[in-house]
Amino acid sequence: MAHQFSRGSWSWSNWAASASSRPTDVVLPRSDADVAALLARATAEGRRVKVVGAAHSFTDIAATDGTLVSLDAMQGLEHVEAATGEATLRGGTRLSAVAALLAPHGLALPNMGDIDRQSLAGALATATHGTGLGFTGFPGLVTRMRLALPDGSIVTCSATERPELFQAARVGLGAIAVVLAATLRCVPAFRLRAVEAPEPLEGMVESFVERSAASDHLEFYWFPHTGTALGKTNTRLDADAPLDPIGPLSRLVDDELLGNGAFALMCAAGAKLPAAIPPLNRFAAKTLAARDYTDESHRVFVTARRVRFREMEYSLPLEAFAEVFGELRSAIEGYREPISFPVEVRTSAADDTWMGTSAGRQSVYFAVHRYARQPHQEFLEHVERVFTAHGGRPHWGKLHSRNAGYLAGVYPESGRFTAVRDVIDPTGTLLNPYLRRVLGA
Incomplete structure (x- = not known):
């Protein structure tokens, strides 16, 4: 039976405190039937419903003054198909739990982002991704889905069963259905060798596309007001490759004390005295230490992030990397205030989703x-002009100012997506102001 909490006892905000709302009620369903009944009742009564995962999206994509649904009680591994390596996971499953669920079957996720707090349903809805030109984001891994539709029906879909619904739901923005479960293509478990090292920014920019093509996973961070990039190259190894993980002392000093603790102090100091940010960034860049370690894949992909921030991320065609990065650097260094946080640059393979940020093209993410x-x-809108001038696609869970008119121009299949949405949810049960803005619904 679902648990329900009324307004006054609960309010919602996201991890970054950049979005908040006070729903009329909050429901914690425990079964597919609970979700279906809730949706059928809400649609019949003309009420709005939104599903929230781990609240790691920076936008108000999950905000609602209607019923807020948490899938926290609907987590876990349902089935593994040994012959294909496909694993079916419930929609509320946290990405941080997936490695342990797959390990007994000798499997792993092919790729991950640098944060694993999200729910699976949330990662699919917002097209969460990692880095590497040989790998798609999470929606590209999906082969089958089980959905609860706004009318209360429960259906399955795939590339051959209800294919239009499948395409819309793989990156559904929470506007199509509630993801009860998704089947993902997994791979045999593997380890990663990570090489992290600071290097001159100019050399990184000049070689980034070529190195991305030659590497399994490459990303870099640029510290504004410096000429330094921190590169991270991950190379895939067999599951029995010797382990050489980061030692406890190094993890404490480099990741916790410097990467989080000292960085938090620097950001706080820069907020009070902006003129101190450039020298602080230069100091931070000089203290970056080179590291070379090998560990289980999920331990290398994911990084602890304890300093809170607001984020904008855009996907651009890979071939536009150098031009866009040059304009972005000029925009940041020309802004009226210095910027303390580094810029992160990653890549992704093209996928065949309708609304994924790498749909139909190899992409670079800023x-x-x-x-x-x-x-x-003001700052994010300032740099956003660089991305939109090149037809960039905003990450669905990160801050942006785009509306349906712009987005229809950068997503060739957006018309098919909205057509499916209009049929599946004609009364707008799953809509909220954010979705009305980006979909024009």
């Missing part, structure tokens, strides 16, 4: 951040 205690809107 993620721009602002410390949570500093105003972010």
Whole structure:
């Protein structure tokens, strides 16, 4: 039986405190039947429903003044197909739990982002991705889905069964259905050798596309107001490759004390005295240490993030990398205030989704951040003009100002998506203001 909490006892905000709402009620369903009954009742009564995962999206994509549904009680591994390596996971499953669920079957996710707090349903809805030109984001791994539709029906879909619904739901933005379960193509478990090292920014920019093609997983961070990039190259190894993990002392000093603790102090100091940010960034860049280690894949992909921030991320065609990065650097260094947070640059293979940020093209991603205690809107809109001038696609779970008119121009299949949405949810049970803005619904 679903648990329900009324307004006054619960309010919602996301991880970054960049979105909040006070739903009329909050429901914690425990079964597919609970979800279906809730949706059928809400649709019949003309009420709005939104599903929330781990609240790691920076936008108000999950905000609602209607019923807020949490899938926290609907987690776990349902089935593994040994012959194909496909694993079916419930929609509320946290990505952080997947490695342990797959390990007994000798399987792993092919790729991951640098945060694993999201739910599977949320990662699919927002097209969450990692880095590597040989690998898609999470929606590209999906082969089958079980969905609860707004009318209360429960259906399955795949590339051959209800294919239009499948295409819409793989990156559904929470506007199509509630993802009860998804089947993902997994791979045999593997380890990663990570090589992290600071290097001159100019050399990284010049070689980035070529090195991305030659590497399994490459990303870099640029510290504004410096000429330094921190590169991270991950190379895939067999599951029995010797382990050489980061030692406890190094993890404490490099990741916790410097990567989080000292960085938090620097950001706080920069917020109070912006003129100190450039020298602080230069100091931070000089203290970056080179590391070379090998560990289980999920331990290398994921990084601890304890300093809160607001983020914008855009996907651009890979071939536009150098031009866009040059304009982005000029925009950041020409902004009226110095910027403390580094820019993150990653890549992704093309996929065949309708609304995925790498749909139909190899992509490069630029993620721009602002410390949570500093105003972010003006700065993000300032750099956003660089991305939109090149037809960039905003990450669905990260801050942006785009609306349906712009987005229809950068997503060739957006008309098919909205047509499916209009049929599946004609009364707008799953809509909220964010979705009305980006879909024009």
